[in-house]
Amino acid sequence: MSEGLADLEAELTGALMVRGAPGFEAEVATFNSSLLHTPLIIVCAETVADVQAAVRYATKYGVQLGVHATGHGYTSFTDGLMVSVRRLNSMTLDVEGHLVTVGAGVRWREVLEASAPHGLSPLAGSSTDVGVVGYLLGSGIAITGRAFGFGTDRVIALEMVTLDGEFRKVDAITEPDLFWGLRGGGGNLGIVTSVTFELVELASFYGGGIYFDGTHVRDVLSAYASWTTTLVEEMCTSLALVWLPPDPSLPEPLRGKLVAHLRVVYLGSESDGDEILAPMRASGPVLLDSVTQMAVTAMDDVHGDPPSAIPFYARGTLFGDINDDTIDAMLSVVGPDVAVPMLMWDLRHQGGAFSREPAVPNAICGRDAAFNWQVVGLATPECVDAVQLVVDQSITATEPWSTGHTLVNLHGAVKDDVDRARAFDSAGYDRMVELVRRYDPQGLLRHGHSIARSVGQSR
Numbered sequence: 001m002s003e004g005l006a007d008l009e010a011e012l013t014g015a016l017m018v019r020g021a022p023g024f025e026a027e028v029a030t031f032n033s034s035l036l037h038t039p040l041i042i043v044c045a046e047t048v049a050d051v052q053a054a055v056r057y058a059t060k061y062g063v064q065l066g067v068h069a070t071g072h073g074y075t076s077f078t079d080g081l082m083v084s085v086r087r088l089n090s091m092t093l094d095v096e097g098h099l100v101t102v103g104a105g106v107r108w109r110e111v112l113e114a115s116a117p118h119g120l121s122p123l124a125g126s127s128t129d130v131g132v133v134g135y136l137l138g139s140g141i142a143i144t145g146r147a148f149g150f151g152t153d154r155v156i157a158l159e160m161v162t163l164d165g166e167f168r169k170v171d172a173i174t175e176p177d178l179f180w181g182l183r184g185g186g187g188n189l190g191i192v193t194s195v196t197f198e199l200v201e202l203a204s205f206y207g208g209g210i211y212f213d214g215t216h217v218r219d220v221l222s223a224y225a226s227w228t229t230t231l232v233e234e235m236c237t238s239l240a241l242v243w244l245p246p247d248p249s250l251p252e253p254l255r256g257k258l259v260a261h262l263r264v265v266y267l268g269s270e271s272d273g274d275e276i277l278a279p280m281r282a283s284g285p286v287l288l289d290s291v292t293q294m295a296v297t298a299m300d301d302v303h304g305d306p307p308s309a310i311p312f313y314a315r316g317t318l319f320g321d322i323n324d325d326t327i328d329a330m331l332s333v334v335g336p337d338v339a340v341p342m343l344m345w346d347l348r349h350q351g352g353a354f355s356r357e358p359a360v361p362n363a364i365c366g367r368d369a370a371f372n373w374q375v376v377g378l379a380t381p382e383c384v385d386a387v388q389l390v391v392d393q394s395i396t397a398t399e400p401w402s403t404g405h406t407l408v409n410l411h412g413a414v415k416d417d418v419d420r421a422r423a424f425d426s427a428g429y430d431r432m433v434e435l436v437r438r439y440d441p442q443g444l445l446r447h448g449h450s451i452a453r454s455v456g457q458s459r
């Protein structure tokens with residue numbers, strides 16, 4: 001691996017770090033602290049030319065290639081060369097055109113802070129700490145998605161370096177195959193250096209959280225299952241069962257409690273919102289109700305994701321529908337009495353604009369799903385084996401209601417190639433395999449939700 005490194009370093013504007021160098025681990029730190037990156041070399045890319053040099057080096061010497069932006073992905077990368085893209089942090093906002101172009105190192109918070117003063121918002125997810133490019137490559141499940149669709153559906157162009165070292169401008173006309181596969185297919189086709197996407201007009205919303213006593217989760221979940229069949233698209237919600245720690249920074253009524261947390265983003269008036277929410281507010285004992293008029297810049301408060309790294313094990317699935325039997329299956333495995341340390345499960349309501357294909361189709365599947373379910377347990381060395389068993393069991397127990405698919409971003413642990421393929425429909429997976437063969441013929445980009453290499457391997 002040391003061969004050619006001096007030449008590579010001489011080509012770079014950014015630094016080249018070798019394992020053991022000061023700051024090496026911090027450069028590729030992960031949010032999921034049970035999945036660490038341990039590359040041999042990091043290229044701290046400052047320019048597109050740095051990315052090209054790193055890719056050409058990897059291709060020439062047959063070295064595995066990884067990409068690191070913010071570390072929020074569900075992946076670990078061992079050995080090989082990791083390109084750290086966090087310094088590619090340019091941003092160009094076109095207020096009139098409702099467009100923004102960002103470099104691969106930009107996080108959602110930066111886009112939100114730049115666009116909100118103009119009454120515009122990106123279709124970000126539950127945490128604006130997540131990186132824009134990684135999120136958009138993997139489907140972009142926005143917390144306002146019922147009203148506006150997947151974040152990824154708003155992508156209009158990308159710039160990238162493919163594994164031949166070529167810099168490519170990708171849009172629906174110039175590179176239709178790459179444009180399809182980059183939108184929802186994950187980071188399988190090269191290293192993206194920038195992305196351009198549409199913003200929506202949104203400055204504020206009526207939203208927040210209603211926290212119920214989690215021991216009443218069956219009643220709340222049952223009410224949620226029927227309530228969600230009645231909702232307008234402007235009511236974007238999810239329901240989570242959360243095992244909260246006794247953290248003094250949490251509001252007192254929630255500390256150390258099991259809570260059923262209804263997350264709400266309503267794009268309408270307060271009075272209409274209250275009328276729609278009334279049946280849910282009556283569905284169980286409320287510990288705290290924080291639903292109020294919120295600036296879009298406060299969107300992280302809706303889910304309240306943990307602010308710092310945590311070790312976890314997660315699996316996801318999409319449900320076509322849920323009924324009393326689904327609820328029994330969910331709660332029999334990951335209900336209030338679960339015997340292993342859980343963090344949460346998260347049931348996100350889809351439908352609405354999530355279900356509509358964009359004008360130019362992309363690799364996202366699962367538009368027919370009514371819900372996205374993700375189950376997340378603690379993964380410290382003492383409990384990880386037991387937690388994995390329970391989380392896996394929750395996915396198996398609910399299979400009868402699953403559409404059989406997942407979305408790349410909330411797929412969680414990949415069990416095998418059949419499981420990996422669930423993030424695509426059958427034709428979509430075969431198309432991804434063909435694209436991976438064409439654009440990564442040596443199979444060097446084996447990180448993230450990476451694609452198997454033979455058509456039909458999914459079946």
Ligand SMILES: Cc1cc2nc3c(=O)[nH]c(=O)nc-3n(C[C@H](O)[C@H](O)[C@H](O)COP(=O)(O)OP(=O)(O)OC[C@H]3O[C@@H](n4cnc5c(N)ncnc54)[C@H](O)[C@@H]3O)c2cc1C
Nearest residue numbers: 069070071072073104125126131134135141187192409448
């Ligand atoms: C707390 C939390 C909340 C989340 N909430 C949501 C949510 O609401 N909706 C949702 O859709 N997702 C959500 N996610 C998932 C997240 O969007 C994905 O894990 C995403 O891949 C993270 O990208 P990143 O750049 O931040 O992380 P990284 O770990 O840096 O990257 C993850 C993967 O993205 C790919 N990638 C990143 N940058 C590039 C690039 N420049 N070129 C090629 N490939 C690249 C690579 O495959 C990489 O392994 C959440 C994750 C966390 C931890």
